[in-house]
Amino acid sequence: MTGTANIKDLLVRNIRTSGIYIAFVVIVALFAILTDGRLLSPGNITNLVLQYSYILILAIGMVMVIIAGHIDLSVGSVVAFTGAVSAVVVIKNDMPWWAGVIAALITGVAIGAWQGFWVAFVGIPAFITTLAGMLLFRGLTHLTLGSISLSPFPQSYQNIAMGFQNGILGGNGYDVFTLVVFALAVVGYAFSAWRTRASRIAYEQSVEAFPLFIAKIVAVAAVVMWFAWQLANARGLPNVLIILAVLVIVYSLVTQRTVFGRHVYAVGGNLAAAMLSGVKVKWVNFGVMLNMGVLASVAGIVYSSRSNGAQPGAGNMFELDAIAACFIGGAAVTGGVGRVTGAIVGGLIMAVMSNGMQILSIGQPVQWVVKGLVLLLAVAFDVFNKRRAGAR
Amino acid sequence: MPKHILEMQKITKVFPGVKALSDVELSVIDGEIHGICGENGAGKSTLMKVLSGVYPHGTYEGDIVYDGEVQSFHSIPDSEHKGIVIIHQELALIPYLSVAENIFLGNERRGKNGLIDWNLTNHEAMKLLDQVGLHENPTTPVNQLGVGKQQLIEIAKALSKDVRLLILDEPTAALNDDDSEHLLGLLRALKERGITSIMISHKLNEIAEICDRVTIIRDGHTIETIDVDDDAGMQDRIIRGMVGRDLTNRYPSRKHVVGDEIFRVEDWTVYHPTQEGRVVVDNASFNVRKGEVVGIAGVMGAGRTELAMSLFGKAYGRDITGRTYLHGEEVQINSVSEAIKHGLAYATEDRKRYGLNLIEDVRRNISAAALFKLSKRGWVDGNKEIKVAEEYRGSMNIKTPSVMQTVGNLSGGNQQKVVLSKWIYSDAEVLILDEPTRGIDVGAKYEIYTIINRLVAAGKAVIVISSELPELLGTCDRIYTLAFGVVTGEVPVAEATQEKLMALMTQEKEVRA
Secondary structure, X not given: OOOEEOHHHHHHHOHHHHHHHHHHHHHHHHHHHHOOOHHHOHHHHHHHHHHHHHHHHHHHHHHHHHHOXXXXXXXXXXXXXXXXXXXXXXXXXXXXXXXXXXXXXXXXXXXXXXXXXXXXXXXOOHXXXXXXXXHHHHHHHHHHHOOOOEOOOOHHHHHHHHOEEOOOOOOOOOOHHHHHHHHHHHHHHHHHHHHXXXXXXXXXXOEEOHHHHHHHHHHHHHHHHHHHHHHHHOOOEEHHHHHHHHHHHHHHHHHHHEHHHHHHHHHHHOHHHHHHOOOOHHHHHHHHHHHHHHHHHHHHHHHHHHOOOEOOOOOOOHHHHXXXXXXXXXXXXXXXXXXXXXXXXXXXXXXXHHHHHHHOOOOHHHHHHHHHHHHHHHHHHXXXXXXXXXXX | OOOEEEEEEEEEEEEOOEEEEEEEEEEEEOOOEEEEXXXXXXXXXXXXXXXXXXXXXXXXXXXXXXXXXXXXXXXXXXXXXXXXXXXXXXXXXXXXXXXXXXXXXXXXXXXXXXXXXXXHHHHHHHHHHHHOOOOOOOOOEHHHOOHHHHHHHHHHHHHHOOOOEEEXXXXXXXXXXXXXXXXXXXXXXXXXXXXXXXXXOOOHHHHHHHOOEEEEEXXXXXXXXXXXXXXXXXXXXXXXXXXXXXXXXXXXXXXXXXXXXXXXXXXXXXXXOOOOOOEEEEEEEEXXXXXXXXXXXXXXXXXXXXXXXXXXXXXXXXXXXXXXXXXXXXXXXXXXXXXXXXXXXXXXXXXXXXXXXXXXXXXXXXXXXXXXXXXXXXXXXXXXHHHHXXXXXXXXXXXXXXXXXXXXXXXXXXXXXXHHHXXXXXXXXXXXXXXXOOOOOHHHHHHHHHHHHHHHHOOOEEEEEEOOHHHXXXXXXXXXXXXXXXXEEEEEXXXXXXHHHHHHHOOOHHHHO
């Protein structure tokens, strides 16, 4: 069946996934107006990325956990614990920055394997396992740090989250390197979109109409290059953004294109059917929990680097922000549905709201109320959608 | 002129994009048992949902005249208040609550102080259980009872609501012959008491046995309502009405070309996974050859599914002992993925729970068991996957607008074709099909039989598990009988009769030992 779909079809068919993008644009526009454009100023955009990067990193792992039908409540404590381990290595023992990174990553692997073992092989629900982990790793953080903060990190470690790539190719008040990197990314995106379209046509699948296809690419390119221009005019390309971009690309591919990714969806969609289709359910569950541990340690590194130290209370409530990002981003509470890009956009919605409200000097209590309501409405929208789809 | 308890007049129900019912007429005489027949997706369930208030008044066109008055039900309680009770195919009992609690759920028996009077509840439950011929303690949790007994509890629940019009959707689909017989007897007894019943069923012999009249629905239209009589041509007339064509033969013919043995099982013994010491499959031995369809006949609970699933990579049971041979060589199969690699496939009897990812699309369900064929070093070739799905959509005649369609939206027959596509694509050599035609309509059944024939013609070996003996007689080359976990007989189809098989299927263990 060769056919082309118009924009309305696309939106209606993908209301669940496209709804989130529309909501994102609306929220950005709303806060841009409310803050008289300060939200979109070059300095603030850089800030926004840095401030929420660790939540976005956590959301990537969390969305896979949620797709597989689990939840992870321990990530906030794991962020704190891995940061503490890194701080002990780098600050107390005067080791180089990369030794701290490696120590944190190894800790993350161990924690992921520990929780994966209980969830996958013993069969303890992830809710319980990670609730225990939340206490366990918070306690270990305090024990490791002796309940006091450890700081400061050397500059080299701080650069992980606070550093920028700037001036490599020079520039006249703006960083050429940043622009080149983004331009390459846009070209790469356009090329892969074109290839996907071409092969879809070759396989006689329906694709969007050609002018729409071009319009989509131009729109994406314009937004991305505008974003790049803002960064280039501020401090250049943040290192964290590079880490985040790599993670998003890698995990989008893992979830959408690999056998493991497929198995995660299959397990969350129907556990029994997945098992009877030869999916090694236990290893899939182990894998998502292990992966969550690793990503939590990456977030721990970024957070400790950004906050320039390790605190016993670090990462408090991060798990809730990460979980909220996934559900706002269209993941289903019952598992089997969700996307990495959705979780990222969900996280960005939270980030823009928090940041916007901060600029407007709205206090934390009101921010909590607003975030709570947004989460509730997002899931209500999902439930409503599903009910409508299932109404027969 | 007989008095009509119910007349549904010109009922039209439109869903976005689909006209599910158009000008459907149904009239039910007071005190009769009225059958409704139709293919899956014909609109039977929709019609019953309109009647019971699931689709409230105003969301459909036409009138429901019940008891001589036009009714406007807005919800299920509205219709129940008038004595219309519907029992769905999927039973709606709460597993951990007791029989009595389930019977009076939402209708609790309260004492003067407003709290539940448990003595009264259990006492009344007892009386209702007596009426349906179920001798169980009302305090037993329902999950300890079989499907047949649960069905009776549903009826007891209906009786507690002073039912006048009882609607049963495929009441015997999950029951064995004994339980079915009991249920049909009960419906007759209720008829004596003046309770009218509407029964939706695919089992034409039951319709013939119990119904006074039957209405046939096809593609959202009423085809006709006929008086049921003993005339042999009646069943054919119903089938003609349902499918809109003559099915001269319900089972497609096949050339029997049986080759060498592919799969053999010896002394296979399986214990229950949780109940210590309970033998579920006892020393079972059988084989299947290339190009052969072998049947496994057994009543529900005989251990058929357990046998199949334990063979399929030990997906059921524990302490499994015995030997399996493929092409004469002994193989150890310890996981489902190993079973698939060895060319085994198991298509479950419960496709919604065990066979399909209902929220996923057709394409990914077809590829689910054989992603290894579509991937290199862990990366899935998405385009090839689409191509494969399209091929199966064509060759298996899966009726779906697109392979991107969510499987949950397909009819039962088409879902079953997706399950079969999945296993055929996994390059299975030995396919175990557990109740392959359960809950699907006559036309789709014929297609499934045709697919089975195509498989054996291509040199595969097929094992069909079924509780419908005519189906086994119509499709198999040899039939094994299973009773209480023991293989009690092996009968070539030429020598098999329903009576002979039934005798072997009900043979007690002691007799044989």
